[in-house]
Amino acid sequence: MKDFGREILAWYEIHGRDLPWRKTTDPYKIWLSEIILQQTRIKQGLSYYHNFTEKYPDVSSLARAPEEEVLKCWQGLGYYTRARNLHHTARIIANDQQYTFPDNYKDLLNLKGIGEYTAAAIASIAFDEPRAVVDGNVIRVLSRIFGIKKSFDKPEGKKIFISKANDLISKKEPGKFNQAIMDFGSIYCVPANPDCNHCIFKNDCYAFRNDQVDKLPVRSPKIKIRKRYFHYLVFNWNDPEQKTLLKKRNERDIWMNLYDFPLIETENTMKWKDLITHPEFKKLTKGLIFNLRQSSPLYKHQLTHQQIHARFFMLDITALPNRKNYHKTKKSDISKYPVSRMIEKFLQDYP
C-alpha cells in the first residue's frame, strides 16, 4: 500500500457523512458527541446530541444542571454511567480549571468517562494532535486490510492495533483521518457482506485477497448471560388519589441512580402465593393491609450480560408506609423521574 492515509482521506472527502459535530471545533461538543456515540449507533445518538446541545450549550450549563435532570435527558440511551461521568466531569472542568478545557491526550485521559478512544478522538478532532482512535470500525478495517489476526481484547493485540493506527495517521489532518477510517468502516467495510468487489483497497486488502473477509476481525469468545427475576410491588396503581412508592436504585448494579418500584429479587420466578411468604416481601409490607388487584404478564428484558424477568404486582393498600429510601409519588409525576426502558414499557402498558 502506497499511502493509506491519502487514500482514506480522498474517500472521506466524497463519501464522508455530514454530521452536526463535524461542523464545530468546540471541544465540549466534540466531547459530548463522543460520549453519546460510545457503543451507540449514530442514528440512535443523533437526537440525544441535539437535545443536549440545545439544553446544555456549554460545559458550565451542563455543570449547573442537577444530575437527575441529566439522567432524564439520557433516558433510553443505556450505559447510564456515561451520563453520570459526563456530568461529574463537566463540574470538574467548570469548577477547578476556570472553564478551560483540557487540550491534549494525556490530560483528557485523566477525566472520568474518557478512555483511550475518546481522549484520542477529542485530541485529534478538536486540537489536531496526531493520536489515532481505535474503535470497532478501525479494528475491522485494519485487521482486514493488513491481515491482523490478533484479538483486540488481548493486550498484545490491542498494542498492535493502536501502534498500526498511529503509524498510518495523517500528521497534517489527524482528526479528519480518524473520522475517515471510522466512516469507512461503518459505511463500507461493514461487519457482514461488505461490497469488496468495488472497494478502493481490493488490490491491497489481505482479507479480500485471501478470502478471509468473514474471518476478520477475530472475535473474542462471547460472555454468558445471567438470568434475574424481579418482582415489583406497585402500590395503589388503580387509585388516582393515592400515591405510589418509587425507589432510587443506589447499589452497584444495573440502572444505578434510575428509579423503579419496590423490588423483590429471587433466584427464580415466584407465584404470588409464594411471594407473600418471602422475607423481603414481609419487610416491605409490614403493618399493611394489602390486596392484590392485578398482576402483569412476565416482562423479558434483554441486556448485554443479563436477562431480566420481571412481573409487576399492583396492590391496593390502605395507607402508604414510610420507608427509608422510598419516595411517595403521584402517578402523574412518575414521568419526571429517570427510569429504565423496562419500567418505561410498563408505564406505557399500564397508564
Next chain:
DNA sequence: AAAACGGGGGA
C-alpha cells in the same frame, strides 16, 4: 485479565 455496564437495529 476479566467482568460489568443498555438498548437498538440489521441480517
Next chain:
DNA sequence: TCCCCAGTTTT
C-alpha cells in the same frame, strides 16, 4: 436469534 455498535470502569 446472533452480532455489533465512534468504550470505560471496576474488580
